[in-house]
Amino acid sequence: xxxxxxxxxxxxxxxxxxxxxxxxxxxxxxxxxxxxxxxxxxxxxxxxxxxxxxxxxxxxxxxxxxxxxxxxxxxxxxxxxxxxxxxxxxxxxxxxxxxxxxxxxxxxxxxxxxxxxxxxxxxxxxxxxxxxxxxxxxxxxxxxxxxxxxxxxxxxx
Amino acid sequence: xxxxxxxxxxxxxxxxxxxxxxxxxxxxxxxxxxxxxxxxxxxxxxxxxxxxxxxxxxxxxxxxxxxxxxxxxxxxxxxxxxxxxxxxxxxxxxxxxxxxxxxxxxxxxxxxxxxxxxxxxxxxxxxxxxxxxxxxxxxxxxxxxxxxxxxxxxxxxxxxxxxxxxxxxxxxxxxxxxxxxxxxxxxxxxxxxxxxxxxxxxxxxxxxxxxxxxxxxxxxxxxxxxxxxxxxxxxxxxxxxxxxxxxxxxxxxxxxxxxxxxxxxxxxxxxxxxxxxxxxxxxxxxxxxxxxxxxxxxxxxxxxxxxxxxxxxxxxxxxxxxxxxxxxxxxxxxxxxxxxxxxxxxxxxxxxxxxxxxxxxxxxxxxxxxxxxxxxxxxxxxxxxxxxxxxxxxxxxxxxxxxxxxxxxxxxxxxxxxxxxxxxxxxxxxxxxxxxxxxxxxxxxxxxxxxxxxxxxxxxxxxxxxxxxxxxxxxxxxxxxxxxxxxxxxxxxxxxxxxxxxxxxxxxxxxxxxxxxxxxxxxxxxxxxxxxxxxxxxxxxxxxxxxxxxxxxxxxxx
Numbered sequence: 001x002x003x004x005x006x007x008x009x010x011x012x013x014x015x016x017x018x019x020x021x022x023x024x025x026x027x028x029x030x031x032x033x034x035x036x037x038x039x040x041x042x043x044x045x046x047x048x049x050x051x052x053x054x055x056x057x058x059x060x061x062x063x064x065x066x067x068x069x070x071x072x073x074x075x076x077x078x079x080x081x082x083x084x085x086x087x088x089x090x091x092x093x094x095x096x097x098x099x100x101x102x103x104x105x106x107x108x109x110x111x112x113x114x115x116x117x118x119x120x121x122x123x124x125x126x127x128x129x130x131x132x133x134x135x136x137x138x139x140x141x142x143x144x145x146x147x148x149x150x151x152x153x154x155x156x157x
Numbered sequence: 158x159x160x161x162x163x164x165x166x167x168x169x170x171x172x173x174x175x176x177x178x179x180x181x182x183x184x185x186x187x188x189x190x191x192x193x194x195x196x197x198x199x200x201x202x203x204x205x206x207x208x209x210x211x212x213x214x215x216x217x218x219x220x221x222x223x224x225x226x227x228x229x230x231x232x233x234x235x236x237x238x239x240x241x242x243x244x245x246x247x248x249x250x251x252x253x254x255x256x257x258x259x260x261x262x263x264x265x266x267x268x269x270x271x272x273x274x275x276x277x278x279x280x281x282x283x284x285x286x287x288x289x290x291x292x293x294x295x296x297x298x299x300x301x302x303x304x305x306x307x308x309x310x311x312x313x314x315x316x317x318x319x320x321x322x323x324x325x326x327x328x329x330x331x332x333x334x335x336x337x338x339x340x341x342x343x344x345x346x347x348x349x350x351x352x353x354x355x356x357x358x359x360x361x362x363x364x365x366x367x368x369x370x371x372x373x374x375x376x377x378x379x380x381x382x383x384x385x386x387x388x389x390x391x392x393x394x395x396x397x398x399x400x401x402x403x404x405x406x407x408x409x410x411x412x413x414x415x416x417x418x419x420x421x422x423x424x425x426x427x428x429x430x431x432x433x434x435x436x437x438x439x440x441x442x443x444x445x446x447x448x449x450x451x452x453x454x455x456x457x458x459x460x461x462x463x464x465x466x467x468x469x470x471x472x473x474x475x476x477x478x479x480x481x482x483x484x485x486x487x488x489x490x491x492x493x494x495x496x497x498x499x500x501x502x503x504x505x506x507x508x509x510x511x512x513x514x515x516x517x518x519x520x521x522x523x524x525x526x527x528x529x530x531x532x533x534x535x536x537x538x539x540x541x542x543x544x545x546x547x548x549x550x551x552x553x554x555x556x557x558x559x560x561x562x563x564x565x566x567x568x569x570x571x572x573x574x575x576x577x578x579x580x581x582x583x584x585x586x587x588x589x590x591x592x593x594x595x596x597x598x599x600x601x602x603x604x605x606x607x608x609x610x611x612x613x614x615x616x617x618x619x620x621x622x623x624x625x626x627x628x629x630x631x632x633x634x635x636x637x638x639x640x641x642x643x644x645x646x647x648x649x650x651x652x653x654x655x656x657x658x659x660x661x662x663x664x665x666x667x668x669x670x671x672x673x674x675x676x677x678x679x680x681x682x683x684x685x686x687x688x689x690x691x692x693x694x695x696x697x698x699x700x701x702x703x704x705x706x707x708x709x710x711x712x713x714x715x
Contacts, residue, residue, distance in 0.1 A: 009335075010335060013284075014272060014284070017273070017276065018276060021276050021277055022277075025277045056462065056466075059462060060459065060463060063458045063459040064459050066458070067457070067458070067459050069280070069281040069301060069333065069335060069336050070335060071335055072334060072335040
């Protein structure tokens with residue numbers, strides 16, 4: 001099962017390596033990882049989506065993260081109220097017959113066609129994990145040239 | 158002041174008086190300032206030994222041990238010692254030179270990514286790229302190494318930073334916002350634990366290395382007496398509880414006593430203090446203490462519910478948590494239920510830790526250790542190597558005091574014992590320090606005979622020589638049809654080796670000579686290497702096969 005964990009860490013050299021090597025050394029799977037500065041430039045926020053088979057492993061992941069000296073706090077969103085967002089950018093082959101479908105999709109799923117080139121539509125979608133999955137299902141009926149996903153970020157309510 | 162001098166001044170501020178190490182191109186500035194400093198320097202013959210010496214120094218004193226090596230191969234040679242210290246929570250600060258900052262990442266001569274390599278085997282590490290950060294880094298490193306759950310910290314210091322100028326101002330205090338170990342047990346958890354203790358009929362206390370690290374042996378003794386609960390000491394916890402106490406059940410686990418393992422298996426409450434439930438302790442997890450509720454006191458939250466599911470976790474320093482429990486316990490001998498004590502007494506009488514006495518002239522290794530215990534009165538600091546020698550030492554030397562047993566428990570590092578004994582002897586010159594080694598492991602750092610010879614460090618070396626890598630041979634005998642693959646050893650003449658280094662060497666090959674030989678070794682005012690030729694295919698029993706339940710022991714139950 002996938003879990004979203006937020007770690008506030010010291011914004012300094014080598015911290016990302018510590019986090020990623022913790023995961024590889026202990027055999028935990030990272031699905032996505034997003035890192036960025038917070039309102040305090042000395043602190044970075046890492047949003048980590050992990051695949052933990054059971055509660056025991058999830059508990060260990062949280063504790064092991066917290067044990068790293070450069071990690072300030074760890075929040076496991078599993079049982080918390082939070083808002084999450086992911087960003088996807090998709091390059092679709094142009095297919096005139098499907099333009100209508102695409103426009104319909106953009107109304108329903110908040111997809112945005114941000115650029116139209118000679119051969120492609122470039123589409124952006126910023127949404128929570130469920131909407132992203134739904135939109136991706138729909139987009140599979142188009143011919144996809146490239147699909148790029150950001151890591152998930154999340155904020156507690 | 159130059160960076161190298163700031164480093165030395167900072168070490169002095171931390172109360173360091175001795176450093177173990179080996180020079181090289183990237184630490185020459187450091188060694189130049191070391192030359193005039195009051196710090197005592199012990200030159201080893203291999204960097205790995207320097208790390209183990211710092212470890213032995215730390216384990217025997219509780220103070221931070223310090224080692225130094227150059228960049229690249231010097232640093233990589235330290236890593237086995239760093240990993241050893243990490244697994245056993247030993248406070249060590251390892252200082253490594255690094256190539257100059259402009260060359261980092263260029264595959265420069267003697268360059269290795271030390272912070273990368275040591276990331277998963279150290280508590281923390283630093284690459285110092287600014288001379289103004291040297292003093293604060295040292296302060297942090299010492300604080301981290303010896304607080305919370307202790308461990309090794311690496312400071313990687315490029316050679317150009319050692320030569321740059323900065324003002325020296327040593328920080329008085331340190332505050333790391335992301336590092337606040339929990340020192341006391343949560344009062345609510347303590348209350349819950351007490352309730353569980355009051356209701357227990359068959360309690361057992363498991364004391365681990367954390368009791369020794371936090372200096373909680375007095376509190377443990379009081380707690381055991383107040384509750385009447387018997388105490389097992391894990392391998393890392395040997396010495397946490399006096400062996401002459403009736404409540405003492407010795408060591409549990411793979412080569413533990415039958416009565417310790419039986420008591421755990423049949424208990425209804427386990428109170429674990431500073432023990433992380435290593436697989437060598439638990440055996441098959443499903444069959445480990447199946448009827449017991451578990452209270453787990455540990456300063457490291459990751460140790461709790463990692464291998465064994467715990468009912469009441471108490472994140473705390475062991476000494477503090479035991480103190481809190483002792484204060485709250487209202488009446489004496491809460492757990493005393495005569496029938497439990499009687500059953501334990503029966504197990505103890507029926508399955509004592511034992512061995513078949515020699516019928517020939519051949520020497521039994523257990524006898525050597527029993528004799529060593531008898532003649533040192535249990536007062537010696539005993540280091541061991543890894544394998545059969547280690548297990549016999551754990552079984553037959555009765556450890557009565559904390560910080561008297563130095564052995565690589567977690568990592569199982571052959572080559573640890575001899576240098577660790579040297580570090581302990583440097584720290585405790587008036588104590589008898591003995592290393593119990595095998596003929597295999599002594600050869601992993603045998604070059605350190607040169608170190609004890611040149612500094613006149615009076616360590617006593619006992620080799621239990623069976624001409625095999627004995628522990629693996631034992632497994633091959635029992636589980637692999639006696640196919641001794643890669644385990645027979647053709648050894649050098651250890652006596653001549655010792656003599657070549659200017660050390661007294663003796664060989665003992667008759668059981669009748671053991672008593673006298675031990676006396677001579679102890680009485681001799683200097684280092685001795687004693688090569689005991691023991692029964693070659695002697696095994697360590699009892700034994701729980703790997704992955705079996707701990708009450709299913711081979712040997713010792715017949």
